[in-house]
Amino acid sequence: MSTNHNLINKENDKVTNKLLTSAICAVLATAGFTHAMAETQATENKQITDQNMMKSLKGMERCYGIAKVGQNDCGTASHMCAGESTIDNDKEAWISVPNGLCNRIVGGTTKPPVSKS
Structure with a gap:
């Protein structure tokens, strides 16, 4: 019975590790995407500001x-x-x-x- 209990614990540990790995990957992917979007928005805002500045300086x-x-x-x-x-x-x-x-x-x-x- 002890052997079966150990096998079940090992399988549970594997499943838990897979879930944790997946969760960590999801968090990292979201963080990377969010950073990329923020950087893109900052670049677009800068371009708009630059364009508006030059329009006002005829x-x-x-x-x-x-x-x-x-x-x-x-x-x-x-x-x-x-x-x-x-x-x-x-x-x-x-x-x-x-x-x-x-x-x-x-x-x-x-x-x-x-x-x-």
């Missing part, structure tokens, strides 16, 4: 590569807000300048940097 253009530390006008791939650039002349950081002025500034370009991904 006669202005983005000039990349000339902002001093902490003087950028909006977020980049490495940060989400204005004033958060950490190096001078960061190729991703930009400031708004009057149309036509950017290409007259050394290091300035109206073309965003090519994504590294």
